[in-house]
Amino acid sequence: MNILLVGSGGREHALAWKISGSPSVKRLVSAPGNPGIAALCETRKIAATDVDGLVALAREIAADLVVVGPESALEVGLADRLAEIGIPCFGPSQAAARLETSKAFTKAFCARHGIPTAAFGVFEDAPAAAAFLETLPGPYVIKADGLAAGKGVVIAATLAEAETAVVDMLGGRFGTAGARVIIEEFMEGEEVSLFALCDGTAAMAFGNAQDHKRAYDGDEGPNTGGMGTYSPAPIYTAEPAERAWREIIEPTVRGMAQEGYPYVGVLYAGLMLTPTGPRLVEYNARFGDPECQSLMLRLASDIVPYLMAAATGALTRLSEPAWREEAAITVVLAAEGYPDAPKAGGVIEGADSDFGGEAVVFHAGTARDAEGRLVASGGRVLNVCALGVDLSEARDLAYGALATLSLPGGFSRSDIGWRAL
């Protein structure tokens, strides 16, 4: 079968790595891809948001399936356009992707369907937001409504900081994404990322992981798109897993179908495991990045039948996928200045070494310069992944490989996995 994979990050490199190993794939094309993906398959310079370009490419290669990595492509309606021409798409419609693209939509949806999440208010003006903040005990959670690459959330310790964050967001710090702000009750607990494949009516668990969102060791510093992950999440035991499925995932898939926008693709639930049970922090309409990298290392089954079944309403015909027993870890190497102002152009050494099966390096924000050298071109530059008999072995292997890489000014966290270790 012919597959078009959309995206250019570490998540898509990991997907390309897994998909290209499937015996059912005849041709894999990635758009726009990155230098790591280009070593595995054909790439085309078409942006993830260029819907016309991607639809034309899907036609040109007679794609049997389009796999969408990033939310930006979903937000502009790529899945809808592919549906019009009958090409199966792993990824939700624009209306269903609102579970990620509009936090206000998701909060109201959760209220309609009794899905446990933080109490909240939605505001477009600062005085009303300030009045609501005064009714809360703190700490305060302030979020931009629209997409902000995982960076549109401020957790403020004091009322004054919270009010400043509101004024900043409404004042345009996140562009139009911050035209509305959500203020939430603070939920206490440990976080876990849960993945469910969905085909519009049925859902199937597809692994879990824990992410490290803060930039620096000890979970300090600004929020990022994620600095490292490990899978499975030891804290996600059978009891919270059963409750999360019954109280959060099932009502979501059912509710989306009932309301007329069936959800197709992977539903990524950011959960808070609170003392009273799992509660939803946020939904994303795609695989987590870098959660996906850890998941792909652990997935023993061929991924392609699962992606295809989700895209064509046939999930119930498959049994649950097989996962390797080992633990997987992913450590992000970020560019100097990430997340606020990542510096591009630093020359990367060692990324394409062979780690003899002990580790895999996925490219995230990389490019080739005019001389063909591999350089940093994004905030998160490389993802170093490893499997180990346990998390501590996986960690040693990943950090061993990381030590052989170089990027001037680049940094990574030295404590990925600390909660579980």
Ligand code: AMP
């Ligand atoms: P989000 O983009 O909604 O996932 O938020 C980013 C991060 O902020 C989450 O991963 C949590 O660590 C934290 N966070 C968001 N909402 C809450 C909340 N209501 N209570 C506690 N922490 C939160």
Ligand code: GLY
């Ligand atoms: N790692 C968090 C995310 O993908 O949103």
